[in-house]
Amino acid sequence: MSITYLEAIREAQSVALQKNDEVFIYGQDIGFFGGAFKSTKGLYNEFPDRVLDSPISEDAMVGLAVGAAIEGMRPIVEMQFADFSSVGFNQIVNQAATLYWRTSLACPITIRLPSGGTPGSGPFHSQCMETIYAHYPGTVVMAPSTVEDAYSMLLDAISIDDPVIFCEHKYLYYHLKAQQLPKKALPATKARIVRPGRHATIVTYSAMVHEAVSTAEKLSEDGFEIEIVDLRCVKPIDIETVLGSIARTGRVLAIGEAFPWGGVTAEIISQITSEGFNLLDAPPARLNSLDTPIPYHPELWRFHRPTAHSIEDKIRKLIKE
Amino acid sequence: MSITYLEAIREAQSVALQKNDEVFIYGQDIGFFGGAFKSTKGLYNEFPDRVLDSPISEDAMVGLAVGAAIEGMRPIVEMQFADFSSVGFNQIVNQAATLYWRTSLACPITIRLPSGGTPGSGPFHSQCMETIYAHYPGTVVMAPSTVEDAYSMLLDAISIDDPVIFCEHKYLYYHLKAQQLPKKALPATKARIVRPGRHATIVTYSAMVHEAVSTAEKLSEDGFEIEIVDLRCVKPIDIETVLGSIARTGRVLAIGEAFPWGGVTAEIISQITSEGFNLLDAPPARLNSLDTPIPYHPELWRFHRPTAHSIEDKIRKLIKE
Amino acid sequence: MASGADHEDNLKNDSSEMVLDAFRWMVLARTFEDKISSIYKAGKIVGGVYVGKGQEAFSSALAVNLVKGKDIYSPLIRDMAGRSAFGEPLVDAARTYMGSSKGPTQGRDGNVHRGNPREGMPAMISHLGAMISVVNGILFARRMKGTLDDAVGATTIGDGGTSTGAFHEALNLAAVENLPLIVSVANNQFAYSTPNSKQFACDNITDKAVGYGITGVEVDGTDLVDCVNTFKLCVEKARAGDGPQLVVGNLLRLSGHGEHDDAPYISEDLRKSKLGEDCLSKAHNRILDEGWANQGDIDDIFKESDDEVKSAIHTAESEKVPDPYSHNWSAYSSSILNE
């Protein structure tokens, strides 16, 4: 049996619905239809009262989830695409993320954002919005890169008593497969060393982990061993694991698929240089998408985002410095 | 005669309305009433057809501005508080900021965000949202710190053919005064050395410039000369000026009033360490607000944001390293 | 669209007690806010002061129809009267205004933002329209859990707030889900300085109910009896499963937008019109006319309110302000996130 990243997300929700009556899922077309990506396929049949279709009203969907959380529920809101959460932005950052601060009442909601680029999706069906949500106090922002993490981190997200923005990557939905789902897992807030190395560290997350691994495998043939840290959770950031890796390699490249200004790579490099400056043997490097909206045409898209190819260029330069 | 930061903003709009028929202002209570902060006071009388009250509809206000820009106008949208732009977020980042990319048509709109903390304003009337807008491709984000800059940069903003997010600081509205408005000025996209120094560089912007200056004056008494760079424009960032300063001092502290995750300080430190690593004699330091919503009570608020006091602590540590 | 007045005759008889109750809260709110306003003008309140002067009848009339511990009441900035009527301790209000660390938000959020979701009163955020969907969520969750019974959720907004996308999405969703939601719109003719003519183009805000397929009722917001009876009916309908109710009260605020504003945009004519009548003195006279209480009883109400207000402010004033050094600076409830 093999299971995809997408199926892992479905499975985690199924388990959560089964184990806990307080869990419900709310979103567009997620009921009978099973979701635009089928990540709630079959769940409506099993839990007809807790897998519910919403109108096209992202603001009201998130507001509803906060109200339900006040009543002790643990809602999961599915955005049809991460990009559309922009119209639910206010309720996420100002209502949900501040609830605990304002009232000492927990806000255990999970907002699932089908994120990231796939060929032909264009500027409004490809965005990585982790930065936008991570900037605001009170949020937890996760971005799993593997089938196993998609499963265990979503279960963690649902069980955390604060708003979790769960950035699942659409490119990984069908591409990634695992043999089985994990029984035990690293807590969602911890980073993982994906691959040991000694010449440089790549810190990244989500789909870019796989691009980094390709590069590392290629460079390994030339005798360069690149350590890869998968952040998994981009807020909070497990900086200890990152610094531990850099202590071994002395060099770091931070990679993100999101837009270049600010963002995860900026935050990670700032933390590294403030807290681990003396570990560095070379200037820290950064690689993000180009500074334009995400292009629709695959020829442009492949050039716009970081790939194994552009990562290789960066790493080769980094190692030489 | 003396003129406040707020009056400078009013004056720049008055000049722009006078010089160019394509300029108009749209926002809540900005007409007859002259705006919640009086930054359009009297303009309605002079230009009754181009200073117009809107309904409480931030999404539609920004959408309207984009449409007007398509027709060749140069709209200025006043948000009553920066914080409320969260409900216009989608039109700003996905409609306005992408227009040129999608259609090769310029989008010369200016969105004025009365930003930043003042005592007693609380979580929803105090936010600094520059990070949110700067993250997206296609935006220019300005944050003037002086009366003169408020004036000249707003004129620049209105004349730039791309969407400008103009973060004017409410704390400076009445506090800052100048003798007169400048005839000539540094372009809005260039940073300025506010104060020369040699022991360390503070890179900051907006209200924090003044906190930094207080600290620098105090430390000067102890023989430490702190150079202060006012970014003025946080996107794009004038990194040359910043690196030039660090070349002289070897040490840097980046300060921002915004939330700590990501943001201007992260971007600036990442750029510095990637491009000017070898200029640094000590780990770069960062100071932002605490990682909670902005507190209402002044006792908490003063502790939450960086102040001359907390800046002094950071700088003293930085100089010792 | 039925007007509340149509039903008044049937209801008047058994509503006198509710009217008197509401009147008490109106007096308390007016007394408290007058006091806070004068402290503000003396420069001793932190942050802005937004009062409900002229809107107390409409505000309290809704809340006296709700049951604390069962119903939800999500107030906005002009709902001092409604908050008290719903059961908010006066000292909670005094504490936020005076900046006591013992206030419901511990100094984290300000004045009118105070709330207590555990007690059925969500704490508002400033973004207009944003609270309606939170009330939807509470009702939705209870129905899912089977604990809704005949509880209702009420929330308030102004004429200007109806222009927000949030208002639309939330009312539409409530209608689709047939939630027992009551949205009361205090139509005070202005949003800050902006007149209704620049805010919407329908004849009456109740017209908006048609677009959601819900009930819309209009009421004279200066007339306490009309308000009490209208809300009574709407709350009953919502309890009975009739879905969302939109109640629009026509009135004028007898203050500026905030206490910093002298409202030059409100014309003398409008101030002198029926809309500008003071709901408090009108209610006072009506109560005397109907013989529901005598002047002595009413004097007592004013006297008691005065005492209560003084005592609450005194308590709040004598308490410590928040201490940043011992404050729990965390935006997270989960301990693992605070490490």
Add this chain to the structure above:
Amino acid sequence: MASGADHEDNLKNDSSEMVLDAFRWMVLARTFEDKISSIYKAGKIVGGVYVGKGQEAFSSALAVNLVKGKDIYSPLIRDMAGRSAFGEPLVDAARTYMGSSKGPTQGRDGNVHRGNPREGMPAMISHLGAMISVVNGILFARRMKGTLDDAVGATTIGDGGTSTGAFHEALNLAAVENLPLIVSVANNQFAYSTPNSKQFACDNITDKAVGYGITGVEVDGTDLVDCVNTFKLCVEKARAGDGPQLVVGNLLRLSGHGEHDDAPYISEDLRKSKLGEDCLSKAHNRILDEGWANQGDIDDIFKESDDEVKSAIHTAESEKVPDPYSHNWSAYSSSILNE
């Protein structure tokens, strides 16, 4: 609320030409989209394909009432027919689908997102409801500049899109400003899989017009003649200064949400109902019945469309795809920002 049908008798006589014109664009759109759909199924289209099958009458009927170079037309995903009728060159459509670098977006944005604001056709963003206020802005600016004359701005949306805050804010604002805006709602009963019963609770989408204080008209979206006449009237009213017009066309999409979807959520009964009738064959028959054209004329229209489609796709296919190395990678129009 007047139904378009009421006015049909008066208008029928002089609308035959417009009907025939619209029919031509319907045939072109159907032919083109059928072709694109089959290329998609062969795996040769990049990105999704969303077609307007079953909605061509409603879509083109609006656009034939507009004047290119004067009016504004802001289409959405199911408006192939309207786009063509408004004057979009077919090759522009072919180029985006086939990924030619010569397409109107140069490969930057996809398929249905193409547009040309310089020619009065804004390019849509995906967020539903977001384009309405852009059209408002164009009209608003023209009025300010004195160049509006009797031009109108039209934009389209689906039943589901009416639930967005953006829809509400934009329609309300247009009503307040009395803008000559036409919003046509293709009520195809579903938003992706979500039926209207989960989207709104008013009886008819035209009810929403009441809440904005604007005109709302309903039309049989499968009946081209009804559509043409209704839009004619609404466009005339908007030109005459009567303010925003909401036109709701009842119909069914005769496709999935996208070509990847076989729409299992649409029941057989519904498909077989009047709503499920094919506007194209209905129009075809009506034209023959009325004698506005004969079968030979219609055969010619199909033949010409077929040729035009083949030629446009052939042109697009033979063009280069975008080259990332020579592409102008800038999100800024100002040269100072591109340094």
